[in-house]
Amino acid sequence: MTTPDYRAILDTIAAEVAPLLPEGRVADYIPSLAAVPKHKFGMAVHTLDGRRYAVGDAAERFSIQSxxxxxxxxxxxxxxxxxxxxxxxxxxxxxxxxxxxxxxxxxxxxxxxxxxxxxxxxxxxxxxxxxxxxxxxxxxxxxxxxxxxxxxxxxxxxxxxxxxxxxxxxxxxxxxxxxxxxxxxxxxxxxxxxxAIAMSCEELARAMLFLANHGVNPHDGQRLLTVSEAKRINAVLLTCGTYDAAGDYAYRVGLPAKSGVGGGIVAVVPGELAVCVWSPGLDANGNSLAGGYALERFTTLTGRSVF
Amino acid sequence: MTTPDYRAILDTIAAEVAPLLPEGRVADYIPSLAAVPKHKFGMAVHTLDGRRYAVGDAAERFSIQSxxxxxxxxxxxxxxxxxxxxxxxxxxxxxxxxxxxxxxxxxxxxxxxxxxxxxxxxxxxxxxxxxxxxxxxxxxxxxxxxxxxxxxxxxxxxxxxxxxxxxxxxxxxxxxxxxxxxxxxxxxxxxxxxxAIAMSCEELARAMLFLANHGVNPHDGQRLLTVSEAKRINAVLLTCGTYDAAGDYAYRVGLPAKSGVGGGIVAVVPGELAVCVWSPGLDANGNSLAGGYALERFTTLTGRSVF
Amino acid sequence: MTTPDYRAILDTIAAEVAPLLPEGRVADYIPSLAAVPKHKFGMAVHTLDGRRYAVGDAAERFSIQSxxxxxxxxxxxxxxxxxxxxxxxxxxxxxxxxxxxxxxxxxxxxxxxxxxxxxxxxxxxxxxxxxxxxxxxxxxxxxxxxxxxxxxxxxxxxxxxxxxxxxxxxxxxxxxxxxxxxxxxxxxxxxxxxxAIAMSCEELARAMLFLANHGVNPHDGQRLLTVSEAKRINAVLLTCGTYDAAGDYAYRVGLPAKSGVGGGIVAVVPGELAVCVWSPGLDANGNSLAGGYALERFTTLTGRSVF
Amino acid sequence: MTTPDYRAILDTIAAEVAPLLPEGRVADYIPSLAAVPKHKFGMAVHTLDGRRYAVGDAAERFSIQSxxxxxxxxxxxxxxxxxxxxxxxxxxxxxxxxxxxxxxxxxxxxxxxxxxxxxxxxxxxxxxxxxxxxxxxxxxxxxxxxxxxxxxxxxxxxxxxxxxxxxxxxxxxxxxxxxxxxxxxxxxxxxxxxxAIAMSCEELARAMLFLANHGVNPHDGQRLLTVSEAKRINAVLLTCGTYDAAGDYAYRVGLPAKSGVGGGIVAVVPGELAVCVWSPGLDANGNSLAGGYALERFTTLTGRSVF
Structure with a gap:
C-alpha cells in the first residue's frame, strides 16, 4: 500500500468541512463548553514512524470529556x-x-x-x-x-x-x-x-499512538498492554466508542474511535498511525458533526480502514 | 507477516474444541434442526491465493439459517x-x-x-x-x-x-x-x-471469498461490490453479525462474521481469506458455542484480526 | 341521596359540551370511521327503576369498537x-x-x-x-x-x-x-x-344495565353473573377500561367505564343506572374528548361516583 | 344494607389468615424491618358512627412506610x-x-x-x-x-x-x-x-376516617378536603395505591387502599368506615400477603365494596 500524502489530505479535509462547521450544536449543559466557538476545527495525524501532520486549530486545547x-x-x-x-x-x-x-x-x-x-x-x-x-x-x-x-x-x-x-x-x-x-x-x-482534562488534537494523537503500536508506548518504549490486549481495546472502541452511532462509524469510517462531547474524536489505524480531530459542533448522537465527516474523508482519501 | 500453517492450526483447533461439543444446545424449535447430532464439527479455510483447508465435517451440508x-x-x-x-x-x-x-x-x-x-x-x-x-x-x-x-x-x-x-x-x-x-x-x-438453504463449511467459505476479495468474485472475476461497499458490508458484519454478542465477537475474534442458528459461522480476513466453522450446539446468544471458540483460537493462532 | 333531575342535567351537559365538539380528532384509520361528522353528540341514561333519558344524537348508531x-x-x-x-x-x-x-x-x-x-x-x-x-x-x-x-x-x-x-x-x-x-x-x-357491531347510546345504555343491576339482566330477569362477579367486572372496568387514562377517569369521573375509538363511552353507577355518551372526536388517549367531559360533569352534577 | 357484625367478622378473618402468616416474606433491606416477627397480625375497623373493632396485634406500632x-x-x-x-x-x-x-x-x-x-x-x-x-x-x-x-x-x-x-x-x-x-x-x-413514622392498626384506622368521611376530620370536625377532593384521593388510591397490584386489589377487595412494605394496609369504605390490617410477610408485589387476603375476606363478609 502506498503512503498517502497526509499533508495534502489534511488540507483537503479542512477545506471540505468548512461549510459544515455552522451546522452542529455545541454542548451547552455547562457554561465552559457552551462558550467554545463553533467554527473551531483542528486535525492531527501522528504516524508510528514519527511523522506528524496538523491542520487548523490542532494545537488548541479543549475538554477531552468522554x-x-x-x-x-x-x-x-x-x-x-x-x-x-x-x-x-x-x-x-x-x-x-x-x-x-x-x-x-x-x-x-x-x-x-x-x-x-x-x-x-x-x-x-x-x-x-x-x-x-x-x-x-x-x-x-x-x-x-x-x-x-x-x-x-x-x-x-x-x-x-x-x-x-x-x-x-x-x-x-x-x-x-x-x-x-x-x-x-x-x-x-x-x-x-x-x-475535564484539557488536551489538543496534537496531544491526543500522541497519546493514542500506543494503541496503533500494539500496546507499546512509542515515547518510552515500554509495553503497556500485550498485543492481544491492545487489539481488544481497539475492538471495544470500534463497537462501542461512538455512543449509539458505533455501527454508523464502523460503516463510514471503519476505524476504532472514541468521541467526546467537547467535540474531539480520536482514532487509530492499527500498525500505522493515530489521528485526532476536533470541532465543537455535535450531531444528534453527540459526536462531532464535522469531525465525523473529516474521519470519513480521511479513510476514503487514505484508503485506510480495518476492513 | 508470515503465512500461518493453516493445516496444523485447523487440526489443533479441532482437537481443542472436542470437549466443548457436548455443551451447547442444539436449536430445537423445528424438528429438522433438532435432529442434527451435537458432536458435529467442521471448519474450512479458503485463501484468496487459492489454497483450501478443511477439517472434520467440513463437507457436510447444514441449514445456513441467518x-x-x-x-x-x-x-x-x-x-x-x-x-x-x-x-x-x-x-x-x-x-x-x-x-x-x-x-x-x-x-x-x-x-x-x-x-x-x-x-x-x-x-x-x-x-x-x-x-x-x-x-x-x-x-x-x-x-x-x-x-x-x-x-x-x-x-x-x-x-x-x-x-x-x-x-x-x-x-x-x-x-x-x-x-x-x-x-x-x-x-x-x-x-x-x-x-433453509443447505450448504457445507467448504461451500460457505467459497461463497464468502468475494468479501475478503474487496468485492470481486474470485470464481468468475466479476466485481459484485465496489471496494468501499465491500468494506462497508464487513463493517456491518463486525458490529451486527453475531446477534447481541457482536461486541464479544469483536473482542474475542476480531473479524467480520455472521452466524446462524444452524450452528454455522462465516468470517473473513479482508485481503486474505474466508473461513467457515460449523457445530450445531449453541450458546446463550444463539451462536455456535464451539464455533465461536474455534474462531477465537483461529485468530489467536494465525495472528489475524482486523485490529 | 336525592334523585337528580336527569332530564335537566343531560340538557345542561349537551349545552356545555357543544364548544368542545370541534376539538377532538375523529379516528381516521378506516374510511367508515373517518366519515362520521365531528359535531355528533348523544347521551342516554337508563335507570334500574325503568326511567330513560336521552339527549342529542342518542338514537343514532355508531361503531361500538372497543x-x-x-x-x-x-x-x-x-x-x-x-x-x-x-x-x-x-x-x-x-x-x-x-x-x-x-x-x-x-x-x-x-x-x-x-x-x-x-x-x-x-x-x-x-x-x-x-x-x-x-x-x-x-x-x-x-x-x-x-x-x-x-x-x-x-x-x-x-x-x-x-x-x-x-x-x-x-x-x-x-x-x-x-x-x-x-x-x-x-x-x-x-x-x-x-x-364492528353498530349500536346507539340508548341501546348501549340498555345493554349495560345488567352491570348496574349486580349481574341480573333486567330485560328478562335472568342472572348472568353473580353479585361478586358483576362487582369484579366493574373493578376491571374502573382500573383498565379507558386505555392509559384509567387513573384520570377514576379521578375525574369515578365510575366503571369502557370507551371505544368510535367515540362511545359506557359507564355504570352500581345499583342505580347505566349511561352512554357518544361523540366521535377523540383525545390523545383515544377516548371521546367531549364524552369524557360529559361524564365528568354527569358525576359532578348528580353527585354519583363510586367514591 | 344491614350492618355487619364486625366483631365476629374480624375474629373469623383472624382465624382464617393464621395459616398464611408463615408464607409471606418480611422486608429485609434494613435490619429494623427484618427483625419484625412474621406471625404478627392485627386488624382494626373504625366506623364513622364511632364504633371501633380490633383483633390480634392491632395496638402494636409498626413502620407505616409507604x-x-x-x-x-x-x-x-x-x-x-x-x-x-x-x-x-x-x-x-x-x-x-x-x-x-x-x-x-x-x-x-x-x-x-x-x-x-x-x-x-x-x-x-x-x-x-x-x-x-x-x-x-x-x-x-x-x-x-x-x-x-x-x-x-x-x-x-x-x-x-x-x-x-x-x-x-x-x-x-x-x-x-x-x-x-x-x-x-x-x-x-x-x-x-x-x-419511618410508627403507628398501630388502630391509630391508622383513626387517621384514615377523614377519607371515609368525605374530607371532614371526625376528630375535630374540620374540613380538610372538599367532598370532591376526598373522592379524588380515593380514586387515586384505588387505581394506584397497591403498587403493580392495583387491578388485582380492585378486583379482589374493591376498596381504595394503600399498602406499605412494613406490612400495613389501610382502606376506606366511603361514607362508612376505615380499616387497617397489618402482617409483615409480603407477597411478590410488596403488599402484605395475609393483609391482602384479610381485606378480600372483609369485603366479601361485609358485602362492602365500591362496586
Whole structure:
C-alpha cells in the first residue's frame, strides 16, 4: 500500500468541512463548553514512524470529556485484566449514552465502558487501586502522551459536578445493585475530573499512538498492554466508542474511535498511525458533526480502514 | 507477516474444541434442526491465493439459517445502494435478535439487516426487485460460491413457516408502520426459504471469498461490490453479525462474521481469506458455542484480526 | 341521596359540551370511521327503576369498537370464571392500548382484557367455546340489550381486517408464546367483527344495565353473573377500561367505564343506572374528548361516583 | 344494607389468615424491618358512627412506610390542588414501584404519587411549603389521628438513608429533568423520615376516617378536603395505591387502599368506615400477603365494596 500524502489530505479535509462547521450544536449543559466557538476545527495525524501532520486549530486545547473513558479503561484493564468484564459488559448499548433503562434491565451492569454508567464502574475500579484515582489517571495520560503539563480544567470539573444529576442517578442506581464499591461522591468527583482534562488534537494523537503500536508506548518504549490486549481495546472502541452511532462509524469510517462531547474524536489505524480531530459542533448522537465527516474523508482519501 | 500453517492450526483447533461439543444446545424449535447430532464439527479455510483447508465435517451440508441474511443484504445493497438504509438501520441492536420492543420504539425501522426484522425488510426489497425473491437469492449464492447444485431444504422451510409466528408478528408490525411493501405472506415465504438453504463449511467459505476479495468474485472475476461497499458490508458484519454478542465477537475474534442458528459461522480476513466453522450446539446468544471458540483460537493462532 | 333531575342535567351537559365538539380528532384509520361528522353528540341514561333519558344524537348508531371488549369479557368470564386470568391479567397497562412491548416483557400474557392483545385472548376463548364466536357475541349483546336487530357493520369489519396489521402482529406474537389456541386468522376475523357491531347510546345504555343491576339482566330477569362477579367486572372496568387514562377517569369521573375509538363511552353507577355518551372526536388517549367531559360533569352534577 | 357484625367478622378473618402468616416474606433491606416477627397480625375497623373493632396485634406500632405517601399526598394536595398534577401523574404505573424506566420514558414525571418517584416529588412540594417538611407531615398525621404522641422511628429513618441508593438515584434523575426543586439531600431526608413514622392498626384506622368521611376530620370536625377532593384521593388510591397490584386489589377487595412494605394496609369504605390490617410477610408485589387476603375476606363478609 502506498503512503498517502497526509499533508495534502489534511488540507483537503479542512477545506471540505468548512461549510459544515455552522451546522452542529455545541454542548451547552455547562457554561465552559457552551462558550467554545463553533467554527473551531483542528486535525492531527501522528504516524508510528514519527511523522506528524496538523491542520487548523490542532494545537488548541479543549475538554477531552468522554475520550478520557478510553484512558481510564486502559488503566483499569491493566489492573484487572479480563476480571474487569465481570462488572461491565463490552456490547454496544443500542441506546443513548446516559440511559438508565438498560441498567435496570441488566441489574446494574453497564453494557460497556464507554457509556457513562460503564465509565463510572471503571472509575470505581481506579478508586480502589489508587488513593487519588483522578490524579493517577492524569499521570497516566501524561505518560501516554509524553507531555508533562497536562491538567484538569477545574472550572469544567466543578460545572460538571454541579449539573451532574443524571450521572449521580446512575452511580446511586449501580450502588443499589452492589456494582459500585467506593462512596458515590468519590467516584463522581473522580469521574468529573477525568472528563475535564484539557488536551489538543496534537496531544491526543500522541497519546493514542500506543494503541496503533500494539500496546507499546512509542515515547518510552515500554509495553503497556500485550498485543492481544491492545487489539481488544481497539475492538471495544470500534463497537462501542461512538455512543449509539458505533455501527454508523464502523460503516463510514471503519476505524476504532472514541468521541467526546467537547467535540474531539480520536482514532487509530492499527500498525500505522493515530489521528485526532476536533470541532465543537455535535450531531444528534453527540459526536462531532464535522469531525465525523473529516474521519470519513480521511479513510476514503487514505484508503485506510480495518476492513 | 508470515503465512500461518493453516493445516496444523485447523487440526489443533479441532482437537481443542472436542470437549466443548457436548455443551451447547442444539436449536430445537423445528424438528429438522433438532435432529442434527451435537458432536458435529467442521471448519474450512479458503485463501484468496487459492489454497483450501478443511477439517472434520467440513463437507457436510447444514441449514445456513441467518447466514443467508448476509447474502440477502449483499444482493439488496447491489440493487439499492445507500438508499437501503432509509428502511433499515446499521446499528447494533443491544437486544435479542427477534425483539419487537426496539421495533416499537423506533417506529418499525429495524436496527440492522441481521436481526430478523431487518432481514424481513431486506427480503421485502428483494421481493420488489425479483419475481421470485427466494429463487433469485439462491441463484446469487450459487454464483458467489460457483456451486450449481445448492438448494433449499424444503422440509426446513415448511417447518419454519409452520412455527414462525414471531417472524409473522414482526412482519405485520412493520407493515403497520408502512415499512413493508410486498404482501406479508410473500415476504415470509421468501424469508423462510432463504434461511433453509443447505450448504457445507467448504461451500460457505467459497461463497464468502468475494468479501475478503474487496468485492470481486474470485470464481468468475466479476466485481459484485465496489471496494468501499465491500468494506462497508464487513463493517456491518463486525458490529451486527453475531446477534447481541457482536461486541464479544469483536473482542474475542476480531473479524467480520455472521452466524446462524444452524450452528454455522462465516468470517473473513479482508485481503486474505474466508473461513467457515460449523457445530450445531449453541450458546446463550444463539451462536455456535464451539464455533465461536474455534474462531477465537483461529485468530489467536494465525495472528489475524482486523485490529 | 336525592334523585337528580336527569332530564335537566343531560340538557345542561349537551349545552356545555357543544364548544368542545370541534376539538377532538375523529379516528381516521378506516374510511367508515373517518366519515362520521365531528359535531355528533348523544347521551342516554337508563335507570334500574325503568326511567330513560336521552339527549342529542342518542338514537343514532355508531361503531361500538372497543366497547365490545366488555361484552366479550363478560361472555368469556361466564364460560371460564377465574380460570380466564391465567391467560390474561387484570392490571392497568401503563402504556398505549396496542403496545407490543409489554407483551414481550410479560411473555405473551396481556395485562388486561381491554387492551387489544387481551381482547384477542378473550376472543380466542370464545372461539374455543362457540362455533362462530362473533355470532355468539352478537347474540349475547342482543340478549343484554333486549334488542333483536343489532348487527355487524360488515364494511367496518372488512376495513379493520384490511388495515389490522398491528392486531395481526399481536395475535401472531401471542401465538408464538403459546397463548392463542385457535388459528390466528379465525381469532382476528372474529375480533374485527365484534368491534364492528353498530349500536346507539340508548341501546348501549340498555345493554349495560345488567352491570348496574349486580349481574341480573333486567330485560328478562335472568342472572348472568353473580353479585361478586358483576362487582369484579366493574373493578376491571374502573382500573383498565379507558386505555392509559384509567387513573384520570377514576379521578375525574369515578365510575366503571369502557370507551371505544368510535367515540362511545359506557359507564355504570352500581345499583342505580347505566349511561352512554357518544361523540366521535377523540383525545390523545383515544377516548371521546367531549364524552369524557360529559361524564365528568354527569358525576359532578348528580353527585354519583363510586367514591 | 344491614350492618355487619364486625366483631365476629374480624375474629373469623383472624382465624382464617393464621395459616398464611408463615408464607409471606418480611422486608429485609434494613435490619429494623427484618427483625419484625412474621406471625404478627392485627386488624382494626373504625366506623364513622364511632364504633371501633380490633383483633390480634392491632395496638402494636409498626413502620407505616409507604402508607405515609397517602398522608403526604393529602397535605401537598391541600397546598397545591390540581396544580400538583403538573409534576406527577395519576395513572397506574404498570411496573414495579421503584422503576426508573418509566421515569426515563416520561422525562422525569412520575406516573403517580404512590410510586417512590412520585412520593419524592410530593415531598419536594412539602419541602417548598414547610421549613421542615417531615415535621409538618408528622404533625398533620397527629391531627388526622387525633393522637399526639406519634413519632418517627429514627433508627428506621437512618437505615433507610444508609441503604436508599435507589431512591437517591430517582431523586437525582428527576432533578436532572428539572422536576425537583429542593436539594436532593433535603428531599431524601424528609422522605425517609416520613416513611419511618410508627403507628398501630388502630391509630391508622383513626387517621384514615377523614377519607371515609368525605374530607371532614371526625376528630375535630374540620374540613380538610372538599367532598370532591376526598373522592379524588380515593380514586387515586384505588387505581394506584397497591403498587403493580392495583387491578388485582380492585378486583379482589374493591376498596381504595394503600399498602406499605412494613406490612400495613389501610382502606376506606366511603361514607362508612376505615380499616387497617397489618402482617409483615409480603407477597411478590410488596403488599402484605395475609393483609391482602384479610381485606378480600372483609369485603366479601361485609358485602362492602365500591362496586
Amino acid at each position: 475520550i478520557s473513558k478510553l484512558f481510564a479503561l486502559t488503566l483499569a484493564f491493566r489492573q484487572q485484566g479480563d476480571a474487569l468484564w465481570r462488572r461491565v459488559g463490552r456490547e454496544p448499548s443500542g441506546s443513548p449514552f446516559n440511559s438508565l433503562v438498560q441498567l435496570e434491565h441488566e441489574h446494574g451492569k453497564p453494557r460497556n465502558p464507554f457509556i457513562n454508567a460503564g465509565a463510572l464502574v471503571v472509575t470505581d475500579v481506579l478508586c480502589r487501586h489508587f488513593v487519588q484515582a483522578d490524579v493517577a489517571l492524569l499521570q497516566f495520560v501524561r505518560r501516554l502522551s509524553g507531555i508533562a503539563d497536562l491538567n484538569f480544567d477545574h472550572e469544567v470539573a466543578a460545572s460538571e459536578a454541579a449539573t451532574g444529576h443524571r450521572n449521580a442517578a446512575m452511580a446511586h442506581f449501580m450502588k443499589s445493585f452492589g456494582n459500585l464499591e467506593a462512596p458515590v461522591d468519590e467516584v463522581l468527583s473522580s469521574y468529573f475530573h477525568q472528563c | 447466514i443467508s441474511k448476509l447474502f440477502a443484504l449483499t444482493l439488496a445493497f447491489r440493487q439499492q445502494g445507500d438508499a437501503l438504509w432509509r428502511r433499515v438501520g446499521r446499528e447494533p441492536s443491544g437486544s435479542p435478535f427477534n425483539s419487537l420492543v426496539q421495533l416499537e420504539h423506533e417506529h418499525g425501522k429495524p436496527r440492522n439487516p441481521f436481526i430478523n426484522a431487518g432481514a424481513l425488510v431486506v427480503t421485502d426489497v428483494l421481493c420488489r426487485h425479483f419475481v421470485q425473491a427466494d429463487v433469485a437469492l439462491l441463484q446469487f449464492v450459487r454464483r458467489l460460491s460457483g456451486i450449481a447444485d445448492l438448494n433449499f431444504d424444503h422440509e426446513v422451510a415448511a417447518s419454519e413457516a409452520a412455527t414462525g409466528h414471531r417472524n409473522a408478528a414482526m412482519a405485520h408490525f412493520m407493515k403497520s408502520f408502512g415499512n413493508l411493501e410486498a404482501p406479508v405472506d410473500e415476504v415470509l415465504s421468501s424469508y423462510f426459504h432463504q434461511c | 366497547i365490545s371488549k366488555l361484552f366479550a369479557l363478560t361472555l368469556a368470564f361466564r364460560q371460564q370464571g377465574d380460570a380466564l386470568w391465567r391467560r390474561v391479567g387484570r392490571e392497568p397497562s401503563g402504556s398505549p392500548f396496542n403496545s407490543l412491548v409489554q407483551l414481550e416483557h410479560e411473555h405473551g400474557k396481556p395485562r388486561n382484557p381491554f387492551i387489544n392483545a387481551g381482547a384477542l385472548v378473550v376472543t380466542d376463548v370464545l372461539c374455543r367455546h362457540f362455533v362462530q364466536a362473533d355470532v355468539a357475541l352478537l347474540q349475547f349483546v342482543r340478549r343484554l340489550s333486549g334488542i333483536a336487530d343489532l348487527n355487524f357493520d360488515h364494511e367496518v369489519a372488512a376495513s379493520e381486517a384490511a388495515t389490522g396489521h398491528r392486531n395481526a402482529a399481536m395475535a401472531h406474537f401471542m401465538k408464538s408464546f403459546g397463548n392463542l389456541e385457535a388459528p390466528v386468522d379465525e381469532v382476528l376475523s372474529s375480533y374485527f367483527h365484534q368491534c | 402508607i405515609s405517601k397517602l398522608f403526604a399526598l393529602t397535605l401537598a394536595f391541600r397546598q397545591q390542588g390540581d396544580a400538583l398534577w403538573r409534576r406527577v401523574g395519576r395513572e397506574p404505573s404498570g411496573s414495579p414501584f421503584n422503576s426508573l424506566v418509566q421515569l426515563e420514558h416520561e422525562h422525569g414525571k412520575p406516573r403517580n404519587p404512590f410510586i417512590n418517584a412520585g412520593a419524592l416529588v410530593v415531598t419536594d412540594v412539602l419541602c417548598r411549603h414547610f421549613v421542615q417538611a417531615d415535621v409538618a407531615l408528622l404533625q398533620f398525621v397527629r391531627r388526622l389521628s387525633g393522637i399526639a404522641d406519634l413519632n418517627f422511628d429514627h433508627e428506621v429513618a437512618a437505615s433507610e438513608a444508609a441503604t436508599g441508593h435507589r431512591n437517591a438515584a430517582m431523586a437525582h434523575f428527576m432533578k436532572s429533568f428539572g422536576n425537583l426543586e429542593a436539594p436532593v439531600d433535603e428531599v431524601l431526608s424528609s422522605y425517609f423520615h416520613q416513611c
